[in-house]
Amino acid sequence: MRAKPFLIGLLLTGLSLVLPAQAVTFQTRMENVSWDVTGDQFECRLSQTIEGYGEAVFVRRAGERPTFRLNALHNPMSPGQAQVWNEAPLWRPGTNAQLVGQAQVREGSLVMTLPEQPTARLLAGLSAGLLPTVQRSSWGNAQEPVRVVVSSVGYNDAWERFRSCFAGLLPMNFDQVSNSVISFASGGSQLTGEARTVLDAVLAYFKADDQIKGIQLDGHSDNQGNRLDNRELSRQRALAVQSYLVERGVPEDLFTIRFHGERYPVANNRTADGRAQNRRVGLRLDRE
Template identity: 45%
Template sequence: MRQRYLALLSVFTSVPAMALTFQTRLENTEWTVAGDRFECRLAQPITDFGAGEFVRRAGEQAVFRLTAYNAMIGGGSATLLAAAAPWQPGRGDINLGSVHIGSGNVLFNTSQVQAGRLISGLLDGRSPVIRHSSGDGRVSEVRLLPVRFSQAFNEYQGCVAKLLPKNFEQVRQLQIGFPGESLDLDARAKAQLQVMLEYMKADPTVNHIELDGHSDNSGNRLTNRDLSRRRALAVMEFFKANGILESQVTLRFHGERYPLAPNTNAANRAKNRRVAVRLERVAADKAAPQVAPQTNTPGAAPATS
């Protein structure tokens, strides 16, 4: 075991004559895990450079990003590799494509596919390598080591298991449909609203809900306005029954005024029978009134998802 360790140390700490290599010495290599219900991060600090980290946001797959203290490598594109381990002869490096090097502290974010292949490579003993060639022929490499990765990855997976189903961009807007012309929420609508509710409970800064009720044009305008109001009220009652205060909800109703699709067939009319739900961050002294019913006076169309 000691002989293998010394052999690895020799390989990983050597600097090719033609390349400037950034990596942490084998004996100092560590992986750190951090996160909450919104994001999980699995990172390896890189001595005198920055860090490489896998970042997984709620509702998404992981990406890999490289951060730097300074402009260590130039701009342009670089090659991303899952480099073969020196103790596994006969295996070549896997080229995962290119990444574009930016100018800020975050040099790049890979695609989700590239990140997934890097994780698979690390679990198989491969090293993520970023290889950059400058215009004058100089080559720079940044290398992460797979040492102690498996244990850290298990901890990271524990963090991932606790992530919310969706992130704020994914959950902030929603169309609740009433396809059967009813005024009640069906099982699908309740499940969608439950995801919103779970996010609000996890993030207290998301503290306000905008509801805009809509109808098709099947009835007269007064009837349609009332139907859109009652559907918006059904959504508000769901939130109230689950701990949201009325003061956190702004409710409007618009009847048939703002269709999503022309009311020319049954399928389109079903799309128009809806409540648009939008989550907002509102300062306490700027909170909107509980109910703001739409009148027949002209006004701007409501925002929809």
């Protein structure tokens, strides 16, 4: 079912809503609830098994905030928009469910994912003793919705373990490193302090991931000056990035260097801000 615009308004104003009473509900019995925390340098996971359904997982990747995933062994929900709520437990009568947002239910074992903002609302709800709840119509009967409920039993202790895992995360994940941009001052090829900070995060990731088989550097310039000088300047910038990384242990034979001068701007060269964006080296990692 779809939330009407006025429902979103209720959410934004902090009002609450009531879930339909008739639904097929999957929820782990209180005495069987357990939270599992696992992680490494790349991501931390906080998960709860949902009896008869699958698993609810909060995932925090390096360089990002937590997101929520719902996994199913056999998913009885039909594809489409699901409602996501923070529901009050039975021992808190008079407290209505609060709408968190919507998410797309898909076929397959990964039923749905929630981005960072609604996930933060689910985590806040758990901290307050509320129950994250996903609701969607079933395959066999559109009038009989399916509800999956995550228990808050034992959550606070689990959250502390989950948060402790964050300290070991790398500053950036693979996707972020592979879209790194190193900026330069006008007419220069010297690395700034900000550029070194970005490259230090790239180094930390490179040392942690043994599947990196190549690093591509693309040098660029703005359109100030003549084209031949700009092309050489873009080459010097790419070489400056390579030298910084090689001096800190990255094998030189992993690099592919290209330099383009002013040919591929990402912003308008008519403005100072645009030219600053165009003075750059793009860095991309290749995995095995």
